[in-house]
Amino acid sequence: MAVVKYPSLGFTSRVTPMAPAEQQEDGYPLPFVAKAFACSADIAAQVVRRGRLRHFGDRAIILRQGDWLTLAYLLISGRAQALLYGADGQIILLHDFRSGDLFGAIGEIDSVRQDADVVALDPVETFVLEAAELARLAEQHGAIGLALSRMLMARLRQMTGRIYERAALSAVGRVYAELLREARRAPDLRISPAPILSELALRVATTRETASRAVNALDRRGIIRRDAYSLTVVAPHRLEALII
Structure with missing residues (x-):
C-alpha cells in the first residue's frame, strides 16, 4: 500500500495499488459491472478483463484538476465529489459521485485534461480501465454505448438542476x-x-x-x-x- 502525502491539504492518504479485477473471488466485480452497464455477464466479463480495481482512502485525492487522463473510473462503493476552487479559495461543487457513477476520461480515444479535483468523501473502491478500451467496447456492444449515454444524460440533468436552483431559489x-x-x-x-x-x-x-x-x-x-x-x-x- 502506497502512502501519498498532501501537505497543503493537511492529510495523508493511503492508496492501494491496482489489482487485476478478474482475480477477485466469486467473479467480483463482474456482477456490479453487468448492472452498471446494463449488459450480459459475457459482455461484463470482457469489460472486467480489461480493467483493474483501485482503492482510495477517506479524503484521498483521486484525480487532480489539470492532470492529463487516459483512465475511466467506475465508482463501486463510497462517495466522491468533483470540486473546483475559486480565486478567493471558495470551494465549488461540480459533481457528486455515488456507486455506479463514472468519471475521469469517459470514452475518449486521446488523453483529456481533468476539469476538477475528485476527492473521496469515504473510503472508495473503483473499477478502472483505459478510456480508449471503454470506447472500443461501446462501439462493439450497444448496451455499453447506451449505458454511457444514460450516465452522461443523468449528469447533465443533475448539473442543469443545480444551475436552475442556484438562480431561482x-x-x-x-x-x-x-x-x-x-x-x-x-x-x-x-x-x-x-x-x-x-x-x-x-x-x-x-x-x-x-x-x-x-x-x-x-x-x-x-x-x-x-x-x-x-x-x-x-x-x-x-x-x-x-x-x-
Whole structure:
C-alpha cells in the first residue's frame, strides 16, 4: 500500500495499488459491472478483463484538476465529489459521485485534461480501465454505448438542476430542496447517515451557518425528525411547500 502525502491539504492518504479485477473471488466485480452497464455477464466479463480495481482512502485525492487522463473510473462503493476552487479559495461543487457513477476520461480515444479535483468523501473502491478500451467496447456492444449515454444524460440533468436552483431559489430553499431530494432516495424518507452540515452547505452553494439554521427550523416545526444516526422527513409535502 502506497502512502501519498498532501501537505497543503493537511492529510495523508493511503492508496492501494491496482489489482487485476478478474482475480477477485466469486467473479467480483463482474456482477456490479453487468448492472452498471446494463449488459450480459459475457459482455461484463470482457469489460472486467480489461480493467483493474483501485482503492482510495477517506479524503484521498483521486484525480487532480489539470492532470492529463487516459483512465475511466467506475465508482463501486463510497462517495466522491468533483470540486473546483475559486480565486478567493471558495470551494465549488461540480459533481457528486455515488456507486455506479463514472468519471475521469469517459470514452475518449486521446488523453483529456481533468476539469476538477475528485476527492473521496469515504473510503472508495473503483473499477478502472483505459478510456480508449471503454470506447472500443461501446462501439462493439450497444448496451455499453447506451449505458454511457444514460450516465452522461443523468449528469447533465443533475448539473442543469443545480444551475436552475442556484438562480431561482434562495439559499434556504436550496437546503430544503437538497434534503427532500436525498430523503426521496429511500422509501421511508430516511437519510442515513444524517447529512453533515458542511457537506450539505457545499452541495447547495451556501454557508454552514445557513444550512444549520434551515435544518434547525425544520426540526422545530416537526417537518423532520433527527437522531444520532439519521434524519427523516416526516412531512414531505410541507417541506416541498417551503422550497422557494
